[in-house]
Amino acid sequence: MKKKWIAVVAAIVVAAFLIMAVVPMATNMYASAANDISSKKNQLSSLASQKSKIQSELSAIKNDKSKEMAYKDMLEQEISLTEQEIKTLNGLIADYEGQIAEKQAEIDELQIKLENQIAQFKTRVRVMYEDGESSYLEVLLESTSYFAFLTRMEFVTSIMERDNRLIDEMKATSAQLKAAKAELEASLAETESARAEVLEKQRELEEKSAESQAIIDKLANDEAYLKEQYSIAEKEANQVQAEIDRILAEQKKTQAVKEYVGGVFGWPLPGHTTVSSGFGMRFHPTLKVYKLHTGIDIPAPKGTKIVAANAGTVITSTKNGAYGNYVVIDHGGGRTTLYAHMSSRSVSTGQTVTKGQQVGAVGATGYATGNHLHFEIRINGSLVNPMNYFS
Numbered sequence: 470m471k472k473k474w475i476a477v478v479a480a481i482v483v484a485a486f487l488i489m490a491v492v493p494m495a496t497n498m499y500a501s502a503a504n505d506i507s508s509k510k511n512q513l514s515s516l517a518s519q520k521s522k523i524q525s526e527l528s529a530i531k532n533d534k535s536k537e538m539a540y541k542d543m544l545e546q547e548i549s550l551t552e553q554e555i556k557t558l559n560g561l562i563a564d565y566e567g568q569i570a571e572k573q574a575e576i577d578e579l580q581i582k583l584e585n586q587i588a589q590f591k592t593r594v595r596v597m598y599e600d601g602e603s604s605y606l607e608v609l610l611e612s613t614s615y616f617a618f619l620t621r622m623e624f625v626t627s628i629m630e631r632d633n634r635l636i637d638e639m640k641a642t643s644a645q646l647k648a649a650k651a652e653l654e655a656s657l658a659e660t661e662s663a664r665a666e667v668l669e670k671q672r673e674l675e676e677k678s679a680e681s682q683a684i685i686d687k688l689a690n691d692e693a694y695l696k697e698q699y700s701i702a703e704k705e706a707n708q709v710q711a712e713i714d715r716i717l718a719e720q721k722k723t724q725a726v727k728e729y730v731g732g733v734f735g736w737p738l739p740g741h742t743t744v745s746s747g748f749g750m751r752f753h754p755t756l757k758v759y760k761l762h763t764g765i766d767i768p769a770p771k772g773t774k775i776v777a778a779n780a781g782t783v784i785t786s787t788k789n790g791a792y793g794n795y796v797v798i799d800h801g802g803g804r805t806t807l808y809a810h811m812s813s814r815s816v817s818t819g820q821t822v823t824k825g826q827q828v829g830a831v832g833a834t835g836y837a838t839g840n841h842l843h844f845e846i847r848i849n850g851s852l853v854n855p856m857n858y859f860s
């Protein structure tokens with residue numbers, strides 16, 4: 470699943486580089502704006518599909534991440550439960566330890582009392598047997614009568630019996646205390662083993678939680694990477710779209726100029742209507758060869774005003790060996806007019822002119838035998854006979 474999207478992103482990145490490398494080349498090879506636009510639109514749609522792929526990978530990762538976060542939350546809740554359990558068990562253990570210490574103190578105290586009691590008893594017996602007056606035997610022998618003897622006998626026996634009984638009672642109590650203590654110790658051991666189990670469970674949960682956190686971190690990392698890739702693709706798409714908009718705007722502007730300005734052509738040399746040489750094949754007087762005469766020649770004195778045959782944009786205003794000083798006007802719709810051999814030019818390239826506006830003056834610059842205007846009309850680049858295009 471993760472491998473798969475890494476492969477997808479790698480493919481997208483490679484594709485993006487190829488597009489970036491190939492498109493400018495294509496643009497240079499096919500200068501036409503239409504071609505440029507269609508390649509840019511292809512680029513745009515490939516970017517859009519990249520974006521949607523990245524988007525779906527992103528939502529898959531977001532889904533994985535939120536699931537993992539829910540799982541980790543559950544683990545954290547369990548961990549806090551084990552913490553509560555451990556707290557409770559610690560309390561119990563402290564309680565048991567306190568009770569055990571209490572029992573031990575009671576046992577110790579009783580042991581001392583018992584030892585005292587035994588010592589006392591031993592002393593009493595020794596005194597009764599060994600010490601003259603109060604010895605057992607003397608007590609018995611000194612009795613003046615059988616009755617007195619019996620009474621004394623009973624008295625001594627009862628003291629001894631009492632001592633014995635006390636010792637027995639103490640021993641019994643001590644045994645009870647010891648049993649109670651042993652019970653407490655068993656409970657303590659049980660509680661301690663329960664605590665060890667909970668601690669182990671907590672350790673395992675914490676391990677799982679750390680693993681889950683590592684997964685969340687990795688997914689967050691992937692998410693950030695994909696978001697970056699998405700914004701790169703988006704930025705690129707915006708740039709391509711801007712480029713398309715720019716080309717379209719340019720096309721619109723060019724198309725506006727390209728529409729024919731309308732109307733018929735006016736005579737370029739007012740007041741001078743004689744055509745000395747028409748359009749077609751002729752013997753060139755200067756070059757001495759048969760050649761296509763590309764326009765019409767209208768003789769006039771040097772300096773006579775030459776005017777634009779129609780409104781348009783000056784696309785050429787220059788000088789060369791053949792035409793001398795010449796001007797070309799684009800009237801849109803693929804129609805252009807050319808004015809050659811001028812003594813001077815009065816318009817410059819890029820300038821718009823109105824119908825009848827002066828573009829230069831008659832002269833004999835370039836290959837010309839005398840002062841005249843050489844006038845051409847081209848339609849979509851092909852030369853035509855100008856005489857067919859005047860009103």
Ligand SMILES: [Zn+2]
Pocket residue numbers: 746762764765766842843844
């Ligand atoms: Zn000519």
